[in-house]
Amino acid sequence: MTMTMNTPPIVSQQDWNAAHEKMLVKEKATMRARDALSAERRRMPWTEVDKAYVFEGPDGKVSLLDLFEGRRQLIVYRAFFEPGVYGWPDHACRGCSLGADQVGHLAHLNARDTTLAYASRAPQEDIARLKQRMGWEMPWYTITDNFDKDFGVDEWHGHNVFIHDGNRIFRTYFINNRGDEALGTVWSYLDITPLGRQEVWEDSPEGYPQTPLYSWWNWHDNYDAGADKKWAEVSAAGEAAFRDKGNQ
Structure with a gap:
């Protein structure tokens, strides 16, 4: 097959290496800028969650604190799977489904004291059927109150991030739209949490857990x-x- 698009120039290996080294300088600068942004994110102020939200889980009603599953950090993704969403009842939103397919193995997040959960307005029996069909493993809850509206995800998907201290829960971060679509890897999730990757090279406030x-x-x-x-x-x-x- 002959390419008809306007491709870049074809060069020698030596010239390609030089171009690659030049690009690598910019890529490293972008990486370090991303690290600095994550460090700034870890210093964002927190706001306390002062309402008692109720979800429906596989075993009945649960609280927002229950969604942490005993871990310190929680990431909640609002997925659109409910009547009125294109694909219902066989599928969730195509974009949300693509995002769910990107999610890495949850054991690695859990090892960093972090839980990822999905939440939709579909009943649990439909969520269970969808997860089985699509091979998804993440815990997935039914929204029963104004959680989605209160946290900016009633009309569009997004990730909300929380941390708890005993029974006190704090919202630490929120991301949606274009920033939301690239999430799914262990690293992309940990980078939006208040504790980060928890590794010693990170620029984090004093006293943060690091290994x-x-x-x-x-x-x-x-x-x-x-x-x-x-x-x-x-x-x-x-x-x-x-x-x-x-x-x-």
């Missing part, structure tokens, strides 16, 4: 196995190399 880079990484079915001496050696060497290269 050495790589040391907490694991197979998703092995987080309950405890420390691994060999991995501790490998991860320590990897972190040393990371630091030697200037946190590239």
